Amino acid sequence: MNKFKYYFVLLLAGIAIVSCNKKDDDEVVVVPLRDYTEQYKADNDSIIKYLNRNYITVTNAPGTPQDQDVTISKITDPATQPSIMSYLNSETFPKLLTRDVYNDNITYKVYYLVLREGTGHSPVNTDRVYNTYVGNLLNGTQFDSSNNIPGYWDLDGLGDRGVFVDGWKEIFPKFKTGTASAPDASGVVTYNNFGAGVMFLPSGLAYYGSSQTNIPAYSPLVFSFKLMDLARIDHDRDGVFDFNEDVNHDGYVYDFSNKTLYPNPPANLIDDTDGDGTPDFLDIDDDGDGYTTLFEITKPTGAPVTGISKYYPYDPIPDSPVTPNIDETETWGIPAVASDGTVDYISPGRLRLHVDKNHHAIK
Ligand SMILES: [Ca+2]
Ligand SMILES: [Ca+2]
Ligand SMILES: [Ca+2]
Ligand SMILES: [Ca+2]
Structure with missing residues (x-):
């Protein structure tokens, strides 16, 4: 994570200060991080070679934990083992696709393989995901695995379950969850039709110059994964989930307010209604009119509204049987107000x- 890198830089600074107080003969040598552009070029070359020299075997076993397991092996018979690269922009699945990612003030082109898209909902890059994963180095060494037991991870990188690998938050939003059965007698839930894929991450979107257990510094990483479920997060607690604060509907919300980490963020990635530098998902007053969003979505007394909750629903939907305590049937959503007052x-x-310009809260 960028936060992680930031701490890492602070740590390096700390080491440098300590080293100044030491005698010359045992001075700590601080190795500066490599140039991001140069390292990305090397990583990208390695990843392209990997995609050309390896093929996949996918387990198709619906209803079992092994469904959509993927094995990646070196090609020994090109006639029967199509390379991963051969799926680039394929019309049918599997599809090898790319996504441009702005990070470290460069643009990474990230390759990811879609085995199956999924049929449910996509997380945004700040949501919580419930998934399995297997992590490999480009030399085939497996450094970690969830052993097909799903777990929760916070793509925002915060808290005990925060993801430190930036690539995860960029690629999971390209997939959807599937369907879940009711728990059986022993509490086991069966997942079907979930999104499944593989991401091929340059080291700049993984741990970069920081070595980890079983991961040398500057290692590109390959993660295969299955996206079982997700939880929506409301980071600014204004009553509107992050995914509904994704104003340009690209599936991503970004905080580029740190100009040191993000000197030149692409304008088309910014969801900031009032343009004050704080993105909507972190801005408690999205439209900058002096009234907080939470106030603006509060149902006014006596207004022609229905339902039991204090706040308007963002988009009214049919009542869901899986949330007996929430009445989604409220037919009045967060309003828009036309210039004539309609x-x-x-x-x-x-x-x-709350995101309209030039309108104040209904009082
Ligand atoms: Ca919010
Ligand atoms: Ca967006
Ligand atoms: Ca703002
Ligand atoms: Ca406001």
Whole structure:
């Protein structure tokens, strides 16, 4: 994670200060981190070679934990073992695709293989995911595995379950969850139709110059994974989940407010309604009108609203049997207000009151 790198830099600075106080004969040698552009070029070359020299074997066993397991092996018979690279932009699955990722002030092109997209919902890059994974080095060494037991991970990189590998938050949003059975007598849930894939990460989107257990510094990493489920997160606790604060609907919300880490963020990645430098998902007053979003989505007394909750739903949906304590049938969503004062609660794609420019809260 960038946060992690930042701490790492602080750590290096600490070492440098300590070393100044030591005698010359046992001075600690501080190795500066490699140049990101140079390292990415080397990593990308290695990844392309890997994609050309290896093939996949996928287990198709719906309803079992092994479903969509993928084995990656060196090609020994090109006639029967199509390279991973041969799936590049394929019309059918598996598909090898790429995504441009702005990080370390360079743009990485990240390769990822879609075995199956999934049929449910996609996380945004700050949500919590529930997934399995297997991690390999490019030489085939497996450094970690969840052994097909799903676990929760926070893509925002925060907390005990925060993901330190930046690539995860960039690639998981390209996949969807599947379906889950009700727990059986022993509490086991069976997942079907979940998204499954493999991401091929340059070291800059993994641990970069920091070595980890079984991972040398500057290692590109290969993760195969299955996305079972997700949980939505509301980072600014304004009553609107992050995925509903993704104003440009690209599936990602970014905080580029740290100008040292992000000197030149691409403008098309920024979801910041009032343009104050704080993205909507972290801004408690998205439209900068002096009224907090939480106030703006609070149902006013006496308004023509229905339902039991204090706040408007973002988008009204049919009542879901899996959330008996939440009444999703409330037909009045967060309103938009036209210049003539007309209030619109239901049109798809309307600008909600709290993100509308030039409108204040209904009082
Ligand atoms: Ca929010
Ligand atoms: Ca976005
Ligand atoms: Ca803002
Ligand atoms: Ca506001």
